[in-house]
Amino acid sequence: MKQFLIFVKKEWLHIWRDRRTLFILLFMPVIQIVLYGFALTNEVKNSKVAIFDQSKDEATTVISNEIAASRYFNLVKNVYSYKDIEATFRKGEIRMAIVFPAGFRYDLLHSNHAQIQLIADASDPNTANTLTNYASSIINDYQQTLHPTEDLPYTIKTQVRMLYNPELKGAYNFVPGVMALVLMLVCAMMTSIAIVKEKEMGTMEVILVSPLRPFRIIIAKTIPYLLVSMLNITSILLLSVYALDVPIVGNLWLLIAESILFTITSLSVGILISNSAKTQQTAMFTSMMSLFLPTLLFAGFMFPIENMPIPLQIISNIVPAKWYFIIVKDVMIKGLGFTAVWKETLILISMTAALLGISIYKFKIRLA
Amino acid sequence: MEKEKVITAKDLTKRFGDFTAVDKITFDVTKGEIFGFIGANGAGKTTAMRMLCGLSLPTSGEATVAGFDVYKQNEQIKKNIGYMSQRFSLYEDLTIRENIRFYAGIYGLADELIKEKTALLLKQLHMEGQENTLVRAMPLGWRQKLAFSIAIVHDPAIVFLDEPTGGVDPITRREFWGLIYEASEKGITIFVTTHYMDEAEYCNRVSIMVDGRIDALDSPANLMTQYASASMDGVFLQLARKAVRTGD
Numbered sequence: 001m002k003q004f005l006i007f008v009k010k011e012w013l014h015i016w017r018d019r020r021t022l023f024i025l026l027f028m029p030v031i032q033i034v035l036y037g038f039a040l041t042n043e044v045k046n047s048k049v050a051i052f053d054q055s056k057d058e059a060t061t062v063i064s065n066e067i068a069a070s071r072y073f074n075l076v077k078n079v080y081s082y083k084d085i086e087a088t089f090r091k092g093e094i095r096m097a098i099v100f101p102a103g104f105r106y107d108l109l110h111s112n113h114a115q116i117q118l119i120a121d122a123s124d125p126n127t128a129n130t131l132t133n134y135a136s137s138i139i140n141d142y143q144q145t146l147h148p149t150e151d152l153p154y155t156i157k158t159q160v161r162m163l164y165n166p167e168l169k170g171a172y173n174f175v176p177g178v179m180a181l182v183l184m185l186v187c188a189m190m191t192s193i194a195i196v197k198e199k200e201m202g203t204m205e206v207i208l209v210s211p212l213r214p215f216r217i218i219i220a221k222t223i224p225y226l227l228v229s230m231l232n233i234t235s236i237l238l239l240s241v242y243a244l245d246v247p248i249v250g251n252l253w254l255l256i257a258e259s260i261l262f263t264i265t266s267l268s269v270g271i272l273i274s275n276s277a278k279t280q281q282t283a284m285f286t287s288m289m290s291l292f293l294p295t296l297l298f299a300g301f302m303f304p305i306e307n308m309p310i311p312l313q314i315i316s317n318i319v320p321a322k323w324y325f326i327i328v329k330d331v332m333i334k335g336l337g338f339t340a341v342w343k344e345t346l347i348l349i350s351m352t353a354a355l356l357g358i359s360i361y362k363f364k365i366r367l368a
Numbered sequence: 369m370e371k372e373k374v375i376t377a378k379d380l381t382k383r384f385g386d387f388t389a390v391d392k393i394t395f396d397v398t399k400g401e402i403f404g405f406i407g408a409n410g411a412g413k414t415t416a417m418r419m420l421c422g423l424s425l426p427t428s429g430e431a432t433v434a435g436f437d438v439y440k441q442n443e444q445i446k447k448n449i450g451y452m453s454q455r456f457s458l459y460e461d462l463t464i465r466e467n468i469r470f471y472a473g474i475y476g477l478a479d480e481l482i483k484e485k486t487a488l489l490l491k492q493l494h495m496e497g498q499e500n501t502l503v504r505a506m507p508l509g510w511r512q513k514l515a516f517s518i519a520i521v522h523d524p525a526i527v528f529l530d531e532p533t534g535g536v537d538p539i540t541r542r543e544f545w546g547l548i549y550e551a552s553e554k555g556i557t558i559f560v561t562t563h564y565m566d567e568a569e570y571c572n573r574v575s576i577m578v579d580g581r582i583d584a585l586d587s588p589a590n591l592m593t594q595y596a597s598a599s600m601d602g603v604f605l606q607l608a609r610k611a612v613r614t615g616d
Contacts (some may be wrong), residue, residue, distance in 0.1 A: 002476065003473060003475075003476055007474060010466070010470045011464070013461075013466060014459070018427055081551055097505050148495055201455065201459075201460070203457055203458070205451070205453050205457070205521075206452070206453065209422070209446060209449065210471075210474045210475060211446045211447045211475060214476035268464070
């Protein structure tokens with residue numbers, strides 16, 4: 001046991017001496033959270049719009065004011081011709097234009113039919129869709145105020161309730177995603193590099209000749225990274241609760257236990273990579289290609305897995321991050337208990353067992 | 369002369385599939401002896417050494433190291449041997465003291481003893497006051513000497529040196545051999561593989577491996593007489609010419 005601790009201490013010294021890497025390891029999650037939280041958000045906020053008002057009556061003024069007051073829109077310009085609209089779009093000054101035809105209020109009151117045109121920049125289709133939806137709902141609200149008391153006999157009113165995330169914040173989705181990504185990266189990539197480094201330097205041989213048992217060596221190497229990952233989980237959770245207002249609805253300890261499980265899965269992936277990689281570069285590229293990209297693509301936080309072709313959906317099942325992502329969402333965001341995530345937990349445990357089993361097997365072969 | 373035998377090997381063989389890397393080698397090494405292991409690349413030196421270190425199981429034959437059987441007792445063997453390879457066995461991003469502490473620690477030395485050993489070792493190498501220098505900052509020759517001293521820090525019965533002086537200048541090599549002689553006088557058996565024939569002449573006995581077999585085994589003086597050559601170089605060339613395998 002003492003030998004084991006000495007090894008862990010030595011491993012810690014390696015990390016400590018390499019301050020720059022340590023700094024990156026500790027601040028990468030912070031930077032990612034800040035980036036995804038404030039810069040790379042896919043929420044639509046303060047989108048620039050222009051209004052072409054050919055009617056200039058009471059109704060168009062009210063609607064224009066509503067639009068300008070909404071947090072989704074930022075009224076930047078009044079334009080006076082269609083040509084103007086096109087020019088403004090071309091310059092990239094606006095994402096959407098709203099056109100009121102002449103006599104808008106008159107039409108509305110006298111013929112019961114008035115038209116508004118929404119022109120959106122659909123080079124980004126999702127945003128264009130969202131913007132026109134927001135604008136339509138503001139216009140519908142206005143329409144409701146025109147007949148506040150009058151209830152039509154046959155109307156269907158849809159009541160929409162957004163469960164778990166009433167404000168439709170993107171953070172609810174990407175915080176679990178970033179957790180999966182960071183843990184995978186820190187654990188798998190850094191351990192594989194650390195182990196391969198010993199092979200490359202020739203120190204591995206010397207250690208293998210020592211009385212330390214081979215598998216303890218590997219475990220000892222992973223422990224400091226387990227600690228770094230715990231720090232990362234802590235900083236991500238603190239940031240998400242206090243900076244992004246994403247609460248931890250479920251049981252914190254369950255969340256931490258599941259995170260430790262996923263950390264161990266990632267460490268096992270790192271050990272497996274280090275078994276076959278001969279140089280640190282290989283280890284790094286293997287980690288990047290086999291972990292970073294699949295995690296980004298198949299964890300489900302960037303692109304919905306249900307929309308992928310069947311073969312890709314099947315492939316996504318072997319990405320550990322996918323299961324962890326589901327667990328974190330269920331526990332942290334939806335507040336579900338262990339009964340809801342035991343299946344995913346079991347999958348992660350089996351993956352870990354399989355990965356470690358293969359590693360031990362390969363390790364023994366190499367020694368024989 | 370019944371000297372204590374610390375390594376015995378009888379018909380020791382290692383096959384990888386159809387390839388016989390080590391072919392029935394038989395030899396004994398006595399306590400305190402400096403035993404040279406010479407051969408071209410691919411002759412089987414490293415494989416033989418790995419079997420004796422407990423890193424690789426023999427296919428057939430028998431061998432004991434420090435009195436322990438290589439098949440069943442490799443954990444005990446590991447406790448009683450030291451090892452240094454041609455590549456650096458030191459951690460460059462750790463200091464001299466940390467390197468000593470780590471290697472002494474993994475052999476289970478007590479903290480007190482480690483401190484004592486550290487002081488002694490620094491004195492021997494004339495490196496007092498430099499214990500907090502990073503190994504990265506040390507000259508090559510010093511690192512090699514430090515690596516050797518660390519390989520025997522736990523007073524092993526045998527130390528295995530796998531081409532320990534690769535890439536080192538002749539003066540440092542000579543100093544390095546000074547350390548080897550000191551260790552041998554303390555009763556540590558030295559098992560060394562080398563490319564350098566002048567180093568072979570420093571050994572008490574030398575075995576020359578060709579194609580996985582030991583083709584000659586005797587003191588350098590006897591070998592030179594037997595093969596009528598003025599140097600070990602000549603002896604080696606005569607034997608190595610018969611090799612069928614080529615180096616890798």
